[in-house]
Amino acid sequence: MSRPAQRHDNAFKLLLAHPTFARELLTGFLTPELAALFDFDTLIPYATETQDRDAAKKLSDLCWRVKVAGIELWVLVIFEFQADTDSHMLLRVLQSVLNHWRQVLHDKNASHVPPVLPIVLNHGTRRWTCAVSTRELLPAELPEPLWPYQVQFRYFLIDGVKYRFDELMASDNLFAQALALARAEDEALLARAATQLARLVHCRIAEGERNEVRHLLAQFAHLESWQEVPVEDWEWLLRSQDADQEEAKMLADVVRRMKNEGRMEGRMEGRMEGRMEGRMEGRMEGRREGEALIFMRQFARRFGDAALQRWRGRIEAADAETLLEWGERLLFAQRPEEVFEKSL
Numbered sequence: 001m002s003r004p005a006q007r008h009d010n011a012f013k014l015l016l017a018h019p020t021f022a023r024e025l026l027t028g029f030l031t032p033e034l035a036a037l038f039d040f041d042t043l044i045p046y047a048t049e050t051q052d053r054d055a056a057k058k059l060s061d062l063c064w065r066v067k068v069a070g071i072e073l074w075v076l077v078i079f080e081f082q083a084d085t086d087s088h089m090l091l092r093v094l095q096s097v098l099n100h101w102r103q104v105l106h107d108k109n110a111s112h113v114p115p116v117l118p119i120v121l122n123h124g125t126r127r128w129t130c131a132v133s134t135r136e137l138l139p140a141e142l143p144e145p146l147w148p149y150q151v152q153f154r155y156f157l158i159d160g161v162k163y164r165f166d167e168l169m170a171s172d173n174l175f176a177q178a179l180a181l182a183r184a185e186d187e188a189l190l191a192r193a194a195t196q197l198a199r200l201v202h203c204r205i206a207e208g209e210r211n212e213v214r215h216l217l218a219q220f221a222h223l224e225s226w227q228e229v230p231v232e233d234w235e236w237l238l239r240s241q242d243a244d245q246e247e248a249k250m251l252a253d254v255v256r257r258m259k260n261e262g263r264m265e266g267r268m269e270g271r272m273e274g275r276m277e278g279r280m281e282g283r284m285e286g287r288r289e290g291e292a293l294i295f296m297r298q299f300a301r302r303f304g305d306a307a308l309q310r311w312r313g314r315i316e317a318a319d320a321e322t323l324l325e326w327g328e329r330l331l332f333a334q335r336p337e338e339v340f341e342k343s344l
Contacts, residue, residue: 010223010328011182011219011220011223011224012079012121012123012220012224013062013079013331014216014219014220014223014327014328014331015175015178015216015217015220016062016077016175017045017062017331018212018213018216019040019043019045020174020205020209020213021174021175021178021216022043022045022064023040023043024173024174024175024176025077025121025158025175026038026040026075027040027173028171028173028175028176029158029175030119030156034117034156037068037069038066038067038068038073039066039067039068040066042065042066042067043064043065043066044064044065044066045062045063045064045065045302045331046063046064046065046074061076061077061078061079061096062076062077062079062331063075063076063077063100064077065114068115071115072114073114073115073116073117074100074114074115074116074117075116075117075119076096076097076100076116076117076118076119077119077121078093078096078118078119078120078121078155079121079123080120080121080122080123080124089120089130089131090130090131090132090133090134090136090137090153090155093118093120093155094134094151094153096118097116097118097153100116101113101114101116117156118155118156119155119156119157119158120132120155120156120157120158121158121160122157122158122159122160122161123160123161123179123182124161125161126161127159127161127162128157128159128161128162132154132155132156132157133153133154133155134150134151134152134153134154135150135152135154138150160179163176163179165180165183165184165189165193168180168183169192169193169196172200172204174197174200174201174204177193177196177197177200178197178217178220180193180196180197181193181194181197181217181220181221181224182220182221182224194221194237194238197217197238198237198238198239201213201214201217201238211294212294212297214235214238214239215231215235215294217234217235217238218231218232218234218235218238219231219234219324221234222234292315292316292318292323294327295315295323295326295327295330296308296312296315298327298330299311299315299330299336299339302330302333303335303336307336310336311336311339311340314340326339326340
């Protein structure tokens with residue numbers, strides 16, 4: 001997988017590892033009949049990465065477990081940045097499902113495997129043209145009596161490229177708004193998308209969870225689109241709905257200035273410069289504490305409070321960059337030690 005593709009996949013994986021955005025994806029982009037089946041209070045993340053048998057290409061995926069009519073269903077979301085026509089894509093998704101099943105049978109010595117809803121999320125630059133079912137790969141003239149003996153498999157496609165920017169902006173779905181932010185191609189569209197997303201976070205997310213959600217969105221925006229804008233400034237911009245109009249305008253000006261100049265040294269004049277520099281110092285001083293708090297909440301959600309207490313001292317002593325690295329490992333770790341082991 002190329003570095004740009006991996007960066008884009010990691011951006012979406014980071015966002016969708018949070019239950020709020022996983023729920024927004026499922027309720028906003030699945031069919032109503034499918035979404036209505038889910039008991040979203042039972043969503044449990046399980047992140048992993050599978051690999052083709054020929055080791056030629058890894059599939060970046062994220063697995064959620066959710067109850068459907070009392071049965072545990074695995075929702076396997078596979079991220080694909082490149083949308084080249086690839087007849088092997090369907091087979092790679094099928095192989096991913098089989099790998100998950102093989103792991104269940106091996107690790108749990110089970111006699112049954114969980115049902116799986118495979119979803120492919122295309123967030124590349126071109127519309128999806130690959131086959132979505134095995135029936136499309138088989139001869140159409142195959143005699144009907146033979147069809148029951150063929151492999152019957154299909155995945156649910158979410159083709160993010162087909163949605164226009166204005167169509168995404170018209171939605172009140174948080175994940176759709178995140179897609180709009182990623183698709184913003186100039187500072188005018190960026191200002192619209194960021195303002196709309198800030199408004200939705202303010203209206204839809206409980207006050208006690210807003211900082212965590214804003215931080216995730218800031219990391220997503222930095223990875224997915226305008227990398228020259230630091231995470232701290234994305235996070236600040238996404239607070240604009242909690243600020244007065246003058247301050248919100250200042251924040252938008254900062255982001256546009258950074259985009260145009262391509263560096264952090266862009267300075268503002270007079271009173272605005274003084275206010276901005278003072279707040280930047282405060283944000284930088286509090287960044288590590290904020291990163292640690294958010295990481296500990298995510299760590300406890302994944303492994304429980306007992307594990308958090310064991311590792312709390314190490315987490316509280318880590319710097320911001322280390323916390324970010326651990327946060328990425330947390331998506332894939334099967335046990336707490338795996339989050340930290342490369343740094344031991």
